[in-house]
Amino acid sequence: MRQLSIKVKQGEGREIQKIAKEHNGKNLQLQPLEDGELLTLHLNNQKVSSFLESISKYEDAEITLIPRGIITLYPPQGEAPDQVADVSLRSPIEIFLGGIQSVGSKKGMLIYSAAGGILVWVGLYTGTVYLLVAAMLxxxxxxxxxxxxxxAAAGKMQLLKQSLMRYFMAxxxxxLVTFLLSFFIDQKFATxxxxxxxxxxxxxxxxxIVAGLAGGVNLISSERDSLVPGAAVxxxxxxxxxxxxxxIGMAVNxxxxxxxxxGVFLLLLQLAVIQLTAALIFRYMGKVTTNGVRFADGxxxxxxxxxAVSTLLVAGLLYWQYAGQPGLQKGSVNVQIASVIRTELNKMEGIEPIEVNARFTRGTLPNLNPVICEVYLYKRNDAMTDEEVKKLVSEVLYARVKAEDWNADPMFSITVLNYPGKAEKP
Structure with missing residues (x-):
């Protein structure tokens, strides 16, 4: 429920009160003023926009909408739990105007962006993961x-341009901050x-996709219906x-x-997908359209x-990602290589894999995509020396990895572990 206060000319209060009752308004109160009348009423979130549209002919009406949940109790008393349990999505006008109101100043945005950049830089430079979390906050x-x-959902081109400009400014x-910090300490290599x-x-x-969905749903949900705080979103x-x-800033240096x-791929992908998913949420769940009350000029x-632009950009980025391996797929190819290595080791008699790790390097070798494969083995076959086992395993695994279409060049670090106790036969 939302509380609205409407100040109108003398004699118009009763007319608006009647319209409010038609929209199932509750706890209505009409007060006379020296220069008019003041009507206070409470409406279900979903009724706010249609009510405001119904009173649009009263051009001199002064309307105050309190964007907070109101608990209204009205007869019969026994239905109070059902009355307060009626939690619905915000009205389109509240979603739109509330979002615009939360824009904030450019100066504050730039200060927070710089602070976030400093935290990101320290986190990436020192390998401190919790500082990355702080930067996200x-x-x-x-x-x-x-x-x-x-x-985009409301069809406001000027607002869309302003929002995108603020986006890229942040x-x-x-x-820029991360570039300057890396420049001043003369950073030469990636951490x-x-x-x-x-x-x-x-x-x-x-x-x-999840970020866009969560952000959109959080903004259209009433505060008592939102299970996740806005800060978390x-x-x-x-x-x-x-x-x-x-x-990007550190690597450019x-x-x-x-x-x-x-970094550029990730930024463009996040921008396009968040824009696409959140706009769809606002349009089809939040009912924010070009014909919205009080913002109908979209x-x-x-x-x-x-x-169209977001969809084409996402399609182009995905084509870029999947056009060649391992370039923009290294995070997944790492896991796939490790899985193939472990599977191949399990086929070899007298050898048991203890731990397998695979990771791509910084890509500093020309014409190669080196992936470091760390393999820890336990040898049950005493007929072969440790060096013979290493040679056999590296040859088999190299051939197996190269057989896959990953465009990866495996380099092996194989450790044969010794168990000083008495090993049980498998």
């Missing part, structure tokens, strides 16, 4: 992302955490944007264009154009 990416999606500030962030999974599209959106922002390519082509 600080980075102001969720607001511009959701406002851009709102603008991202650009983070990139292990930077390399890890640059390894993109084949399922990387799922994160921005903001972290989810920033989780897909903050690390690649830092990765020392000229590792493979890392830059990964253009239908803006929504269609936004969907």
């Amino acid at each position: 600080v980075s102001p990416f969720a607001g511009p992302a959701m406002n851009a999606a709102l603008a 991202i650009g500030t983070g990139i 292990p955490l930077m390399v890890s962030v640059s390894h993109i999974s084949q399922m990387s599209i799922l994160l921005p 903001g972290v989810l959106v920033a989780a897909s944007l903050a690390p690649p922002t830092g990765l 020392f000229g590792n264009w493979q890392l830059v390519r990964s 253009k239908a082509y803006v929504f269609k154009l936004s969907l």
Whole structure:
């Protein structure tokens, strides 16, 4: 339920009160004022927009909408639990205007972007993962992302341009800060955490889909119906944007264009997918359209154009990702190589795999995609020496990995473990 206060001219209060009753308004109160009348009423969220549209002919009406849940109790008393349990989605006008109101100042956005960039840089440089989480809390990416999606759903081209500009200003500030920090300390090489962030999974599209869905649903849900706080949703959106922002700035400094390519791919993918999914949520669940009450000047082509551009961009990025391996799929190929190695080792008699790890390097070798394969074995066959086992295993595994169409060049570090106790026969 939402509380509305409407100030109108003398004699118009009764007319609006009648309209409010037609919209199932509760706990209505009409008060006389020196310069008119004040009507206070409570409406279900889904009735707010239609009610405001019904009183649009009263052009001088001064309307106050309190964007917080109100508990209204009315006869019969025994139905109070059912009355307060009626939790519905926000009205389209509240979704749209509330989103616009949360834009904030550019100065504050730039300060938070710089602070987030510093935290990302320290986290990536020192390998401190919890600082990346802190950067996700600080980075102001969720607001511009959701406002851009709102603008697309409502057909507001000017607002869409402004939101995208703020989006890229925030991202650009983070990139600039991380670049300058790496430049001042004369960073020459990528850190292990930077390399890890640059390894993109084949399922990387799922994160921005979830972020867009969660962000959209959070904004259209009433506060008592939202099971996840807005800050958590903001972290989810920033989780897909903050690390690649830092990765680009740091990698540009020392000229590792493979890392830059990964960061640019991630940023563009997050932007397009979040925009696409959130705009669809606002349009079809939140009912934010070009014909919304009090913001009915939107253009239908803006929504269609936004969907078309986002869809084409996502399709192009996915084609780029899957056009060649392992480039933008290293996160998944790592796992697949390790799985193939373990499967192949299980076929070999007298050898038991203890632990298998596979990871791509920074790509510093020309014409090669080196992947380091660390293999820990336990040898049950005493007929072969440790060196013979290593040679046999590396030859078999090399041939098996190269047989796959991964365009990967495995380099093996094989350790044969010794058990000083008495081993039981398998």
